Amino acid sequence: MLLAVLSGFLLAMAVPALHRITGKYIGWALAFLPASLTVYFASLIPAVQANGSLLIEYAWLPGLDITLNFLVDGLSLVFALLISGIGTFILIYSGSYLAGHKYLARFFVLMLSFMASMFGLVLSDNLVTLFVFWELTSITSYLLIGFNHEDMEARKSALQGLFVTVAGGLALMAGLILLAIMSGSYSLSEILSSDMALHEHAFYTAAVICILAGTFTKSAQVPFHFWLPNAMAAPTPVSAFLHSATMVKAGIYLMARLNPSLGQGELWSQALMLFGAATMLTGAYLAFSSTGIKKVLAYSTIMALGTLTMLLGVGTELALTAFVCFLVAHSLYKGALFMIAGALDHETGTKDITVMGGLRKAMPVTAVIACLAALSLAGLPPLFGFIAKELLFESLLESPIWSASLTITMVLAAMLLVGVAGLVAIKPFFGQSGNTPKKPHEAPFGMLIGPAVLSVTALVFGLVPFLPEAALLQTAIGSVNGAAVETKLALWHGVNKPLMLSVISLLLGSGLLASWNRLRSPLAAINASAARFGPEAGYFKFMDGITIIAAWQTRILQNGVLGLYLLILVAVTFGLTGYTLLTQHGINLTLDLADSHFYEWGIALLLVAAATFSSTTHSRLGSVASMGVLGFGVALTFILFSAPDLGITQLLVETLTVILLVLVLFKLPEFGNLSSPFERYRDLAVAIFAGIVMTLVILAALDVQYFESISSYYIENSATLAYGRNIVNVILVDFRALDTLGEIFVLSLAALGVLSMIKLKAEDQHKP
Amino acid sequence: MKTNTLILHTAALFIMPLQLMFSLFLLLRGHDEPGGGFIGGLVAASAFVLYAFAFGATATRHILRVDPRDLLSAGLLFALASTIPAFLAGQPMLTAHWWELPLPGDTYLKLSTVLIFDIGVYAAVLGTIMTFVINLMESEE
Numbered sequence: 001m002l003l004a005v006l007s008g009f010l011l012a013m014a015v016p017a018l019h020r021i022t023g024k025y026i027g028w029a030l031a032f033l034p035a036s037l038t039v040y041f042a043s044l045i046p047a048v049q050a051n052g053s054l055l056i057e058y059a060w061l062p063g064l065d066i067t068l069n070f071l072v073d074g075l076s077l078v079f080a081l082l083i084s085g086i087g088t089f090i091l092i093y094s095g096s097y098l099a100g101h102k103y104l105a106r107f108f109v110l111m112l113s114f115m116a117s118m119f120g121l122v123l124s125d126n127l128v129t130l131f132v133f134w135e136l137t138s139i140t141s142y143l144l145i146g147f148n149h150e151d152m153e154a155r156k157s158a159l160q161g162l163f164v165t166v167a168g169g170l171a172l173m174a175g176l177i178l179l180a181i182m183s184g185s186y187s188l189s190e191i192l193s194s195d196m197a198l199h200e201h202a203f204y205t206a207a208v209i210c211i212l213a214g215t216f217t218k219s220a221q222v223p224f225h226f227w228l229p230n231a232m233a234a235p236t237p238v239s240a241f242l243h244s245a246t247m248v249k250a251g252i253y254l255m256a257r258l259n260p261s262l263g264q265g266e267l268w269s270q271a272l273m274l275f276g277a278a279t280m281l282t283g284a285y286l287a288f289s290s291t292g293i294k295k296v297l298a299y300s301t302i303m304a305l306g307t308l309t310m311l312l313g314v315g316t317e318l319a320l321t322a323f324v325c326f327l328v329a330h331s332l333y334k335g336a337l338f339m340i341a342g343a344l345d346h347e348t349g350t351k352d353i354t355v356m357g358g359l360r361k362a363m364p365v366t367a368v369i370a371c372l373a374a375l376s377l378a379g380l381p382p383l384f385g386f387i388a389k390e391l392l393f394e395s396l397l398e399s400p401i402w403s404a405s406l407t408i409t410m411v412l413a414a415m416l417l418v419g420v421a422g423l424v425a426i427k428p429f430f431g432q433s434g435n436t437p438k439k440p441h442e443a444p445f446g447m448l449i450g451p452a453v454l455s456v457t458a459l460v461f462g463l464v465p466f467l468p469e470a471a472l473l474q475t476a477i478g479s480v481n482g483a484a485v486e487t488k489l490a491l492w493h494g495v496n497k498p499l500m501l502s503v504i505s506l507l508l509g510s511g512l513l514a515s516w517n518r519l520r521s522p523l524a525a526i527n528a529s530a531a532r533f534g535p536e537a538g539y540f541k542f543m544d545g546i547t548i549i550a551a552w553q554t555r556i557l558q559n560g561v562l563g564l565y566l567l568i569l570v571a572v573t574f575g576l577t578g579y580t581l582l583t584q585h586g587i588n589l590t591l592d593l594a595d596s597h598f599y600e601w602g603i604a605l606l607l608v609a610a611a612t613f614s615s616t617t618h619s620r621l622g623s624v625a626s627m628g629v630l631g632f633g634v635a636l637t638f639i640l641f642s643a644p645d646l647g648i649t650q651l652l653v654e655t656l657t658v659i660l661l662v663l664v665l666f667k668l669p670e671f672g673n674l675s676s677p678f679e680r681y682r683d684l685a686v687a688i689f690a691g692i693v694m695t696l697v698i699l700a701a702l703d704v705q706y707f708e709s710i711s712s713y714y715i716e717n718s719a720t721l722a723y724g725r726n727i728v729n730v731i732l733v734d735f736r737a738l739d740t741l742g743e744i745f746v747l748s749l750a751a752l753g754v755l756s757m758i759k760l761k762a763e764d765q766h767k768p
Numbered sequence: 769m770k771t772n773t774l775i776l777h778t779a780a781l782f783i784m785p786l787q788l789m790f791s792l793f794l795l796l797r798g799h800d801e802p803g804g805g806f807i808g809g810l811v812a813a814s815a816f817v818l819y820a821f822a823f824g825a826t827a828t829r830h831i832l833r834v835d836p837r838d839l840l841s842a843g844l845l846f847a848l849a850s851t852i853p854a855f856l857a858g859q860p861m862l863t864a865h866w867w868e869l870p871l872p873g874d875t876y877l878k879l880s881t882v883l884i885f886d887i888g889v890y891a892a893v894l895g896t897i898m899t900f901v902i903n904l905m906e907s908e909e
Binding site for chain 2: 058059645648656659660664667729732733734740741744745747752
């Protein structure tokens, strides 16, 4: 399982080499991985059905309660299968879509990394690992949206997507930590199986708000929906994979995952219903009023995400059944439609629906597939989308609260969606032939197989719904619900209320479609004026605000006078330390100088003399050299008190510091006396103050021992546990090796930072 | 910044190999006696800094053979590689593994992930300081 999750990362590393070998067939070659993963995940189905869920454990950082445990149940398997199944065809598709692109290898590296992160996200059992994978999907998504990095618009959209999702991610982290505090565990399986009433806990409201902030931004709920249409700047395979079928559903996944634990609270269900319904209607309306085929699809994705959220909010067994069915149906048809949109763009040279028309003669296969997928989108029989929509209506009609208003909203959205389906399937392929920039011809096989398989799957699922139901959907519904659910999916339910509603929305939707050309310009005008007050305008205002505040506080705090930085740092640090010392400990000095030796006095005097000289001298070199003397004096002290390792280190570090300082000194201008006497006395006062506080703290530290000293443990166990007699080294490389690892990473980053400063400076000088 | 004093040149040529050997000695014995990767790395760095003062940045780059930045990343890779055995054994990260190889004469060669980790620290420290020094000197020239 670990290998299954991480294989994407591993393969990503090998992509550049593979690209050289396989050339233009790289898409096909890479597709083997998700294809075999699909088989692997499918092979887990029987075990999951038998046991309800599987927990596969790998310890990672057990000391921090962080594990790489994987939780496999119906819900995570549905997601994993969607990711691997759709991923297979997306990779094949990308190979054709981006054939000959100079950054093709880079594209696949990112796609595979994304896929692996997504697997990790939906399979993680530990909240911390889940969050790490969550952020990884945000980052890979950022890189993929900005894939055409020379395009200003793409960069801007990429940043916007990143800011919105990562800001939400931050809230999510807080929410997950609160959740762990509430339930006492970081393990999802433990949280889900505990029967604690989380909604009565004091942190419940805060946790729900934080978690929803994360999932709503990720899954593009109103008012954070604006980043998703902009993300369409990404190449189409990315939109098809990340921004319709997988990444944007991560938020939905997490909500579904936590639904059994958090779903009892009213806040949870009402927030989900409210925001979900608002998102659904907004998305459907904006989809209908757009003209770019990718924007249309993006907005209809927002509509679908809203619907899913709303269904989770309704939370009845029927609603959760509808949730899982709609999730699968949507992934199938939206993935297919996006790939069709890419094919249209690729073959006609435009994304604008208004100039497309009559393409069925030039692209007959594409036209058939598009119609099939669009039928599922519109929710017409005999496709799986129809079953999902019938369930949707039925569950809303039986919703415990707000049934009427939700149903009306849903009918409006469904009506708009019928129009949208017409826009993507009828408008481009039928009617008068349009005037496209490129002469259209049929898309290559690699670009058709994906949408074809997905649409046919939707058709098969529609005709024989009991097959996927028995295989997986029922288990998945059970894991969203927290308890097993009896379902009975069927294409035909007889003439009932849901069917009537479907017919009504279909009729109204066809009417809308017929008048789309007339409605378009007034709708565009309304949208333009609404956009000025929309959330996206708010986003830009907010970003501008951040820049202004950043500039303001930089002017105040970081005005470029290094001395001032030091002064503030030292004064604040020692002011606070001194205050704590006074209030917590008080000052009681008992100095006993009886057993001090004369050479200790000698070293102390040397230190004082060196410090005084280095701060009063007018020669830089002299100052640096006397700092070195100071350091050597400290080293001498270490050696006197038998700490040879520290002594050696101190000596070496001092030597190298002096050398580095001398190297830097050459770059500085002549010594000048720029500060006024007042400033110098102020600095002196702060320096003396800091020195006194530090001395008092050290003296106090000798007095007080809050905890039992750990050094005896090290002394006893260093040789037996770590096979080393040098305790300092054993601590560094064995007992506290993780700290050391962190330190050498910090060291390296510091080196790279200094390097870039030196290099940048050098480049500036080379310019005239 | 290249000096032309004969004494420094000659001294550097003699002292540098000694310093380097001493640094390896410190690195290898570090687990039992004073020393270790950090100190060893510092000694090695001072050897190369001495050489750089005598013969200049370009010559130092030449005898280092690798870019100091690569040394830095090699160090990090070594340190990370030392976590792999524990990972494969399913133990907590950075659990030490020891292998004792018998040598002729009733002695044992103690190899361990700890040593690999220490070599990583050594390389990272050396790489960091040489990155500073060489680039500072080059920006001088």
